[in-house]
Amino acid sequence: EVQLVESGGGLVQPGGSLRxxxxxxxxxxxSSSMNWVRQVPGKGLEWVSYISSSSISINYADSxxxxxxxxxxxxxxxxxxxxxxxxxxxxxxxxxVRDFLRGGIFGVWGQGTLVTVSS
Amino acid sequence: xxxxxxxxxTLSLSPGERATLSCRAxxxxxxxxxxxxxxxxxQAPRLxxxxxxxxxxxxxxxxxxSGSGTDFTLxxxxxxPEDFAVYYCQxxxxxxWTFGQGTKVEIK
Numbered sequence: 001e002v003q004l005v006e007s008g009g010g011l012v013q014p015g016g017s018l019r020x021x022x023x024x025x026x027x028x029x030x031s032s033s034m035n036w037v038r039q040v041p042g043k044g045l046e047w048v049s050y051i052s053s054s055s056i057s058i059n060y061a062d063s064x065x066x067x068x069x070x071x072x073x074x075x076x077x078x079x080x081x082x083x084x085x086x087x088x089x090x091x092x093x094x095x096x097v098r099d100f101l102r103g104g105i106f107g108v109w110g111q112g113t114l115v116t117v118s119s
Numbered sequence: 120x121x122x123x124x125x126x127x128x129t130l131s132l133s134p135g136e137r138a139t140l141s142c143r144a145x146x147x148x149x150x151x152x153x154x155x156x157x158x159x160x161x162q163a164p165r166l167x168x169x170x171x172x173x174x175x176x177x178x179x180x181x182x183x184x185s186g187s188g189t190d191f192t193l194x195x196x197x198x199x200p201e202d203f204a205v206y207y208c209q210x211x212x213x214x215x216w217t218f219g220q221g222t223k224v225e226i227k
Binding site: 044045046047050059061062095100101102103104105106107109110111112 | 152154156163164165166169175207209211212214215216217218219220221
């Protein structure tokens, strides 16, 4: 069974840092492009970042560019999101998502991890 | 950035009825790169339709997608109890990939 499990969420103060991890199972991560998508509880969805299977292509939403860094370790079958200079507006559930067929079609989602930025 | 506007915000229908959800883009979505997701409370979204009209694996044929350019539609021909949820459209034709604000399909 294809599965994505996020971890690393929690409460952090404004200006702080957090690193999210996503463990993939049931498939070979190296063959898939991946994303992070976030959702403010009770609100809509926002794509955050994309990384190609080889890590050659990386994209970010303008709202996180320069503060967040996506990376992957195919040997560990894991995806990461390093979040620095966190703001209150970054508070959300962060989903690890596997692309289906091509970048931008979000085919498999993890259960999400909640990040709360508050003093 | 392409802005997607979904309507209506809430659709109140009874099981067995037909649901028609609209997604309008602020500019043309290239190659009909438009998807629909279903999200139930406490769950992650689930891919329903991609390429504007192709059903994802395991999605029943009562779900259909149509449209091109700036106007897209998700139709559920006969609502089943498990179909009541929030539906989001999203475009992947140009960066940044963007979502609509969602349509809630609720039981009347």
